Amino acid sequence: MIVFKKFKINSPKDKGNIMSKRKLTILVLGALLIGQTNLQAAESAEAVPQEQPVSDKQPQQASDSTAVPFGSEDLSATDTSEAGGTVTQAELDGVRAEIATLRDQLTQRLDKTIANSKRSLNISGSTQTRYAASSSPSKNGFLFNSAIISLKGYLKRDYVEGKSISYTLGLGSNTSTYNLQPTDAYLQYSIGQSLDIGKPYLYVQIGQQKKQFGLEATTTEDKQPAINLAQFASKLGLSTRDIGIRLYGDLFPVVDLGYNYRIPLIEYSLALYNGSGPNTADTNLDKDIEGRIVINAPAGYYSPYRGLALGGSYYKGKQDLYKGTTLITKGEGEGDKIRYGTDLSYVSAPFGFTAEYVIGKDEKALSGTTLANAVRATTESKGYTVTLFYEWGEQFYKNSRSQSRNDDWWPTTFQPFIRYDHWDPDTAVANNESNITTLGFNFFFAETTKFQLNYSLSDDKATHVKQNTFAAQFQFGF
């Protein structure tokens, strides 16, 4: 039980009632620890019981007749519980000296050992360490698959409407280079307000960024069950980054206040890219365009339709014109490149289902050596994937991850999944498809770490190679 002794200090003569400097210091430092820096907070705690002793016999709640006229509050007189006392000058000077010492210690520590930045900075990163073994050809080995460091923060923060400007700079390496190269490097501006969850959001993003085509290539790593993306994502260049400008937002948000849940009926994204890929200057005068729209079920949190979404994506651009592997003279940026696809998902923990179907059309030269004499043709490719997963654990429940606890607890979660992945590089050619069936198991055991097991059966009809692949991967971040 907390006991606050009475004290009132008016002059040095009141020594009998004077709270010792030490007690006062303890109170002040205690108040500092809980974000209270003034002496009044500690002092007036005792004043209240005198006004209103807490007991069965205390006065009943204020009646309407004694209440201040409603709506005509006087700020100077409202909070009568803020009564204070006085301390001597010597005691106050002593407390000030101790606070100054603490401040100096803190400043020294900040200067010597705490990292600094000009603007707000959030540092994060992730690494994938993998062991993989395959049957045909037989090979196995450990692999550090990727390492990414990401720096994010606000350049300008708008507290009134949330029309803030933020930045993202990512540096990453992969197995092909093992050199750090920029991954994300963009500015984001919230054109519309972003604080009221009941209203639409609208953002613009400028710089090198991930394309936003479909589901497979855009799902964040923590929500992607399989280690590898579906074949079409890499074969059609959907998972790469590009340099350009993207406008995206949503419309008609549905808010379920019982859960702090927000889902917009429509999400959209429109982008203009160089089309030359990441860390590369534009190789032609044309720009690629990309559009995506998602219709979400406008359902409350407890609705069985929550998590149901239907998406459509379109990408049109230019690429270099090749005959086989030979670039046609003056063929830079002269070949058409079109992608379109649709996706359906129902992700409502503990159950998840995703399906995506994508068509690619790439213009190539059948014959000729220059742009003038090239005979062109379009190759149509096709890919689709279906994934089913189920979870035991609370990893994907937002509020379960956020608990008042003493320990470094994290909801241990198990997630088995199965995925079928089909890729046909040329629909005009028979028996050239590649199919991969993956059985997997993900184990989430710490806030930023998961362990993944994937067993894949692949059948490449073009090369007549059937292969079994096993991969075990730790993905960890900070």
Added chain:
Amino acid sequence: MKKWIKALPIVALLFVTGVAHAEEKPKVIRIGGGGNALNLPQASGAIGWVNEQGLLEKEFAKDGIKIERTYYKAMGPGQNEAIASGLIDFGSAGDLVTVVGRAGGLPYKIISTSGAGGSNIYIQVNPASGIKSLKDLKGKRIGYQKGTYLHLAFNRILDAVGLTEKEIRGVNLVNADAQAALATNSVDAIVSSSDRPLVDQGVAKLLFDTRKYPQFKSGPGSIFVTEAFANKYPETTRRVLKTLLKGYYWASKPENQEAIIASSVKNGGTYKHIKADLIGALPPKERYDPTVTTKVLKDYQEIIDFAFKRGIIRRRYNVSELFDLRFQAPALKELGYDKYWVHN
């Protein structure tokens, strides 16, 4: 024949008792609650005392039933998500949380209030905002956590001065963020519970609080249970409630008020503000009265109606849909508390 008829109630009682004893028992009872400012896994008040004393653990130890407690930082909305996901069986929250949850079809029922006193609401303003009265809130940036009792009470206060939520610029902020936003002049005012360190520091002024206008205090909080648990384990549900009621009996004693305040301080409250919050408050016996009375039901129906009128919920429903009154009266009678909280 007469003797046989007289024996009927006894037979019925034996039968009911037999059924109760035959009830399947859960292996674990999962109880949700709100987190606190210090992010510690503990509650305050009556439930905090029950937890400290380990009363639920003692009650169910002989049956081998484990007690699991989860404290959600997102408070009521966090517990609603947990109920929807089948993660907890019991919980406790403010008045609006269950009203909104039930409107969305959440299968739970209130089996007791968590004290009839309700909670005070405070409106703190930035002195530079020019806000001198509640009517001045029009067009201003106001921070508060939507979906909580603060949201509902604030709507009622606005309503009383002829304003609606659409006429202010509401910013959805949890209490800690709202305090920070007020300190940095990012909002003009915040709606909060009793803690107001910014007023102490001279950064903010207290514009309004319900100590002077108790008609705008929040309604009684709730103790709820999932329908599935209550229907499958009615005897266990009654025993859980019976144990919690011991906490409300303890909290209703004047001599325990300092201990209750101390437990609130241990959860991050400020002693001075908790004390000051009691100015004009009902006596403890009334404040911690957990019984579901006709007035409580009427209060909740008004909340449902008002929330619907203000668009906070999309479905208006009868309060009977929200309450399950099977458990409280027998539990009170077993404890001998049935005449303790007397109502006119």
